[in-house]
Amino acid sequence: MNLRSTTPEDGESLLGFLRRLAAMNAYAHLGDFLSLVEVRYGRPMQEDLPILAGKLGVDVGVLERTAPHSSPDFATLDWRFQRSEVDPFCPACIQDGRVWKQSWRHSLVSACPEHGLVLQSLCPRCGVTPSSTKGGFRTCECGYQLQDFQRVEATAGEVHIARLIEAAGRKSLEENIGPWKADVPGDISRFLFFLATSDHSTRSDKPGKMPLPRTLEATRDFMVPVHDLLADWPRAFDRNVEKRLNSGPQKFNSAPARLGKWYQRLMSFRGAAFDPFEERVGKTVGRVFDGSYAGALTPDEGREWISAAKAAKLLRIRAERLVSAVSDGVVTGRLQHSGHGHRHTTIPMGEVDRLRDLRARFVSSKDAGEFLGVAKKQFSLLIECGFVQTASGDAKHPLVDGSVDLPALIALVDRIRDEIAPAPPNGRQVRFRDLNLRRTTDRKALFQLLRQIRDGQIHPVAASKDDQLADFAFCGEEVDRFIKGVSGPAPLTARDVADLTGWKHECVTHWCKEGLLKSSHGRRCA
Ligand SMILES: [Zn+2]
Ligand SMILES: [Zn+2]
Numbered sequence: 001m002n003l004r005s006t007t008p009e010d011g012e013s014l015l016g017f018l019r020r021l022a023a024m025n026a027y028a029h030l031g032d033f034l035s036l037v038e039v040r041y042g043r044p045m046q047e048d049l050p051i052l053a054g055k056l057g058v059d060v061g062v063l064e065r066t067a068p069h070s071s072p073d074f075a076t077l078d079w080r081f082q083r084s085e086v087d088p089f090c091p092a093c094i095q096d097g098r099v100w101k102q103s104w105r106h107s108l109v110s111a112c113p114e115h116g117l118v119l120q121s122l123c124p125r126c127g128v129t130p131s132s133t134k135g136g137f138r139t140c141e142c143g144y145q146l147q148d149f150q151r152v153e154a155t156a157g158e159v160h161i162a163r164l165i166e167a168a169g170r171k172s173l174e175e176n177i178g179p180w181k182a183d184v185p186g187d188i189s190r191f192l193f194f195l196a197t198s199d200h201s202t203r204s205d206k207p208g209k210m211p212l213p214r215t216l217e218a219t220r221d222f223m224v225p226v227h228d229l230l231a232d233w234p235r236a237f238d239r240n241v242e243k244r245l246n247s248g249p250q251k252f253n254s255a256p257a258r259l260g261k262w263y264q265r266l267m268s269f270r271g272a273a274f275d276p277f278e279e280r281v282g283k284t285v286g287r288v289f290d291g292s293y294a295g296a297l298t299p300d301e302g303r304e305w306i307s308a309a310k311a312a313k314l315l316r317i318r319a320e321r322l323v324s325a326v327s328d329g330v331v332t333g334r335l336q337h338s339g340h341g342h343r344h345t346t347i348p349m350g351e352v353d354r355l356r357d358l359r360a361r362f363v364s365s366k367d368a369g370e371f372l373g374v375a376k377k378q379f380s381l382l383i384e385c386g387f388v389q390t391a392s393g394d395a396k397h398p399l400v401d402g403s404v405d406l407p408a409l410i411a412l413v414d415r416i417r418d419e420i421a422p423a424p425p426n427g428r429q430v431r432f433r434d435l436n437l438r439r440t441t442d443r444k445a446l447f448q449l450l451r452q453i454r455d456g457q458i459h460p461v462a463a464s465k466d467d468q469l470a471d472f473a474f475c476g477e478e479v480d481r482f483i484k485g486v487s488g489p490a491p492l493t494a495r496d497v498a499d500l501t502g503w504k505h506e507c508v509t510h511w512c513k514e515g516l517l518k519s520s521h522g523r524r525c526a
Contacts, residue, residue, distance in 0.1 A: 003037070005057040008066040009099045011076075011166070015041060015087055015132055016100020017066060021056060023137035031133045041132035043079070066102070073186050075168035076102035081189045083107050085214055087130045088119035094138060095147035103166040107212045108192055110219040111154030113162035120149040121216050157227020158220065164188060164230075178230040179276035191269050195226045198262050234280045241284040254367035255285040255360070256406060261466045267410050268465070286314065286356050305334070308345035311352045315359060317399060322347070325398055331355065355399055362402035365390075368409060373468030378436045385447035387454045413469050416453060416460060421475070423461035428476030432460075432469050435479070445486035449479065458482065494519075 004024045008017040018041065022033030037055045039045060045052055046067050053060035068077045075081070083105050090112030093101065103109050104119055111118055121129050126142035128134055134141055154162075160177045167173050169186025185191070197210045213219040229236045241259075248258035256263050259281070266277060308326065312319040323345045326333035333347040363371070368388065369379035382388045390403040423429070430439070432453075440446050452458040453474075462473040494512065498505040512519040 003057050007058060007062050011102055012066060012099040013076075013102045013105045014046070014063070014067045015105065016102075016137075019100060019135070019137040028136045028139055028143070029134075029141060030136055034133065046079075068105075073169045074102070075165045075184075075186055075189045076106055076170075078106075078187075078189050081107050081193075081212065083214075085129075085131060086121045086216065087132060087135065088121040088216055089130065089146060089149075090115055090117050090119055091147050091149045091151055092117055094145075101166070103162055106165050106189070107214075108189060108196075108219060108223055109162045109165055110216050110223070111158035111162045113159065113166040116154050116159045118152040118154045118158070119216055120146075124150065155227060157223070157231055160230050161192065161223055161226065164192070178233040180273065183273055185271060185273035187269075188273075191274065192223070192226055194265055194269070195229060196222055198265070199225060234276070237277065237280050238284045241281050242288050245285065245288060252367070252370060254363045254371070254406075255281075256363070256410075257367050257370045264410065264413075265465060267407075268414055282357060282360060285360065304349045305346040306349060306352065308333070308347060311347040314352055315355055315399070321399065328398070330398055358397060358400055359402070361406055362400050363404050363406045364402045365404060367402070368404035368406065371406070371409065371468070372413070373470030374433055375436075378433065381436065381446070382450065385450050387450045412454065415456065416469070416472065417463045417465070417467075419456055419459045420463055421459035421461055423473075423475060424477070427461070429461060429473040430476045430479050432472045432474065435474070439479075440483050440487075442483060442487045445483040448486050449482050452482070 003021070005021065006024065008014070012020075018034065018039070019030050022028075022030050025033060025036075027033035027036070034041065039052060039055060046069070049063050049067055050060050052058075053063050056063075066077075068079045068082050070079050072078050087100075088104055089100060090104070092115040093112060098114075101112070101114075103113055109119070123129075123140040123142060123144055125144045126140060128141045130140070130146075135146075138146055140146060163173060164177055164180065164184055165188065168184040168188040172182040173180065173184065175181070193210075193212075213222040229240065244259050244262060245255065248260055250258070252258045263281070266274075266281070269277075306314075308322050309319045312322045315322065322331065323343075325331040326345050326347065327335060331347065332351040333345055336344045336346070365379060365383070366376075369376060372379070372382075374382065379388070383390055388404060388409065435446065435449060435453075437443065437446065449458065453460075458474065458478065460472040461475050463471070494508045495505060497503070497508050497517075501508075508517065511517045
């Protein structure tokens, strides 16, 4: 077969490229062209690119850069977010003679990042939806010109999402969207999905897996919460955090515990690109937590000096404690004496921020235990065996009350969660919360077991993103085998030895006394 061929352009979708090849070879219908070249657009095709490249007469390396896959550098090529049914387009791009953009195939995108128009997916004449088998490069199945489809201006939020996803991992934005400008992270899709669904997951503990939107209308509805968050960054996000703090379980004293699983999910996004979100959480917590400080922090306060009384209020400690920390030289501040012998202490706002971060970082054992979901007794064991570290240098700061480094603990739990091992079929499972002295009285074995889990030597067989450490499941057989291995076989009594060997009991005890048999004395429990 003698095909006319070309190479995909930068940012062109693979399906759009197939449309273009069809047109080059005088096929008005994508479906007919795909039958001709015996290609069925879908995942199997994309997992065997050399075959596709051969059929199309295209260099496979070039195809690899345009085909979706499982761990792409660019958000637009992420397999998990590819549209499966619709193949929408922008009428203005078609009119301008542009190629079909990769971002149009992303299931969180509903607008053209370039023209700010709503993507179109329904022919006004024949009612057909362009898909991986329908429509052509410039015309619909019915011959209607794609450039003549309706032009509807997208909302600012829709355009933001389209631009973010198009830029992610690839290029800088022209202007800030949310906290991002340069370095939009390549895995932004997962984060936007988290923001879009996080209000769902607060309603029930086990939301199940939220499906991706399948139609353009569904995409728009699905992304509205994110549109709002980005349009009024950071205020809208702050308000969201504030709402969560106020509606979370009030019995918890620490903000992370009150923010619950949402906080854990947020913290699981790593890298500088997500730091601004964590910072806003910290700032909002400092501002509204427990309502003890109601005023708003303005950016200007960063350069100001404030009174010790005000700073103490922000830090939620007694003013005398702060003043003495300043005079001891452990906190930056100024001591001024007025003529009447009054002392006046001021603290730079930057120092207050540092102290607030430090105080937020270290939480009490009670809060740390709540974060992990374990009982008080088990938490003491976790400290005793070194599973949870306490009292690092920073924690000894006189203004820090907690002793457990929360970010380090979160990172540890994430690390354990990330390394799920396959569970043996029909295997017995034991929850982390049950790895305690009720399971085995052998302290030494239990401690070693816990340390093996900490060090990633023993992996959980089930641990979902929303689970607390206490809920992580381990293989029962593996746990028992490990404990038995450490404990070793139980020692034999003289009677056991006599029975086993056929020697007389008195002989065995005599040989023990003479030191001919290694032995120890002990009373057997009844
Ligand atoms: Zn366009
Ligand atoms: Zn049509």
